[in-house]
Amino acid sequence: MSSERIIHLADLTFIHNSLQGLRGDIKVVYDQVDGVGQELSVTRSDLASLWQEFREFVAADLKAKELHLAETRQVKIRQELDTKFGYYGEVRRLATGVLQAADISLVRQDTLTTATEEIMLAAPGYWLAPALVALGAWLNDKQELANKALHEAIRRDDEKTSLFLALICRRAQRANACRTWLDRYFGQQDPLQLDRQTVVLVDALASGVFGSDVRNHCSQRIEGWVDELSQRVGFIDEQRQQWNAALRSKIPTTDHGNRYTYLKQYSPTWSTLNDVLNGATLHEVVRDYFHNIFDGFIVPAPNLLAAVDDLLSKLVKNFDDEELPLRRDERLCQLIIDELGDRQAAKNRYDLECKALDENVSFMQLLTNAAMHPETSHASRATQRYSVSLSRHWIKDAHQDLAASTRAAVPQQIEISIENWQGTTKNGENETELSSSLSNHIEQRKAQALAAVKLGFKHWAAIVFGIGFVLLGLPSLNYLFLALGAGCLIWFFSARSKITQKRKKIEQDFARLKEQSLQILKACLAETVEYRRDFVQRDEKAPEVTALLDGISPEQYVLSSHDSTRQVMAKPIV
Incomplete structure (x- = not known):
């Protein structure tokens, strides 16, 4: 009888040690699973950050390409302008040159006539070329050539030619001719x-x-x-x-x-x-x-x-x-x-x-x-x-x-969105109300998260089976039933311990989230107050524009004539 007692104790010790080892292995597995869960959470956060950085990179890359393309395209356009219309520049330079040369009489009349006629050959279709021929002929007192060239310039562009000659006549101080060409120009408008x-x-x-x-x-x-x-x-x-x-x-x-960094990040109204x-x-x-x-002053031409x-x-x-x-x-x-x-x-x-x-x-x-x-x-x-x-x-x-x-x-109301919570404020005055609402929202989320972490049917089934196996194994000392019962009980209490730890971690996480969210809310409300003040300060400058415009009139902004005649303006236009 004593030997059976010794064998019985030895066998139970072996089973107990085995179950303890099994419990340790289960704890290791749980820790590993928990670690994987934390790493997964970090990975998700990193992926979200990476996605945002990727979008910003794509946008920046697109802008860089558009910038490079615009710079390249601008160079090509300017080259094309120079290729197609480069001869316009030569004609334009000659126009002023002819006038200035006539002023100081340093160039022979035949040279002016030859230069303008050569331009006529180099600039087909351009209205200014025959206009310069007419000018050169006029300066050289060749009326027939001047009339022919003038008719051709008018045919190519009547309006520009009329305005051009009006300015030329004004330059020569021929008021009647200037008025005539201006009448011709106005008549076409x-x-x-x-x-x-x-x-x-x-x-x-x-x-x-x-x-x-x-x-x-x-x-x-x-x-x-x-x-x-x-x-x-x-x-x-x-x-x-x-x-x-x-x-x-x-x-x-x-x-x-x-x-306004917080409003930009947490307000759907930011745009x-x-x-x-x-x-x-x-x-x-x-x-x-x-x-x-x-x-300042506009310095008129001398x-x-x-x-x-x-x-x-x-x-x-x-x-x-x-x-x-x-x-x-x-x-x-x-x-x-x-x-x-x-x-x-x-x-x-x-x-x-x-x-x-x-x-x-x-x-x-x-x-x-x-x-x-x-x-x-x-x-x-x-x-x-x-x-x-x-x-x-x-x-x-x-x-x-x-x-x-x-x-x-x-x-009127600025929306704020923090952790799936939505709130509105007008001037940041309802901080207490919003803080309470945000706290309740986070508490509800915490309650939901805690409610999801609880012993399930399988856990309660395990304890029932564990007690049943133990009760069945004790009378007959059936070690198989005892081992199964002990295993079920150990698994139940281990799961309950893990759930307790997980619930504790959830409470800690939500406490931290609540504190951070409330700080974000305060920052958003502070920026709301600053934003309203900023807008009012900028908007208050509107009357300054009105005052500036009220202080001007058309007759003030026509410069004095180069004539000695006193300037007289008609009645105000507006």
Whole structure:
């Protein structure tokens, strides 16, 4: 009996040790599984970060390619302009050279005639070539040749030839001839369909080139154009929309996310917030833009000859329609370069500017182009001032419309999204309410996560079977049943221990998440307060634009004539 007792104890010890080893192995496996789970979580986070970096890389790479393509395309376009229209430059240089040579009488008349006639052979189809032949013949007192060349220049481009000769006659101080050619030029004009060279006429008026009689004549014509256009139905609304589009072209495309980092990351409203802030920044941009136009003195040309030469240079150089398609492409490439490869932003700016390159525009659109896009319309500072002063009422109305639309677009409620939680705030004043809501949301998520981590049916089945096997094995000392029962019990208590540890880790993770989320919420609310203050400060600059425009009038911005006659302006245009 004692020997059976010893064997019985020895066997139980062996089984017990085996079960302890099994328990240790199960714990090792559990730790490994838990480690794999943590690594999986880190991997998912790294993958999300990698995906974001990949998207940013693709966007940056696309911009770099667009930038490189635009730079390459711009070089090719300029080469094509030089190849196709390079001879225009030679004709243009000769135009001023002929005039200056005639002034100082250093070149023989026969040389001028020969030079202009050679240009006629080198520039087929270009209106300026026969116009120069006519000029050379006129200087050489060859009336028949001058008339023939003049007829050919008029046939090629009547409007430019008429304006060109009007400026030449003004340069020679032949007022009657100047008035005659200007009448011819004006007679061909439709204020709804003006050629782009008309800006040269406006430039001449604003620069004080014309004598008092001609200047009054031009002013009356411009008054007539404005009156004619004003009689059209919807003219006022059209002007407001036109200037609205022109002012929109000055809206910056700044990303304010560097200043409002939390709102950019956690607010679904951020895109609207950023656009609205740029819209409010427009007031300062427009104010500074107009202030730069009107700031300082414009130094007029020292004499009439220099003033007309400048206008003639613009007429023959900047407004040839044949070059327009290539000039459009060149401008788009330049905008892509300016936007550092962001083609969409460049295209948006180009669409707003493209009217400045239109072949035919209304007189009011011409003024808009001159005022807002001088780099494409080739308007002088004097023309910009005159154009803005003529259009100041419509500019003010359009600016007020833009200011109102920007204010209307400001979100009344700013959305905040943190860890699948959604909340809204107006001025960041409801921090307590939002903090409570966010805390409850995280607590609910924690409760759901804890509820998902519990003993399942298999665990309770294991303890039932374990107790059953033990009860069956004890009376007869059936070691198999005892081993099975012990194994089931050990597995049950091991699983319960792991679940307890997992629940503890969930509580720790959610406590950390709650603290971080509340900090993010506070940062978002603080940025909301700063954003509202920032918007108000930018928006308060709107009246400064109105005050600047109210302080100007057209008659202030026509330079004194080079004549000794006292300058007289007609009644204000607007």
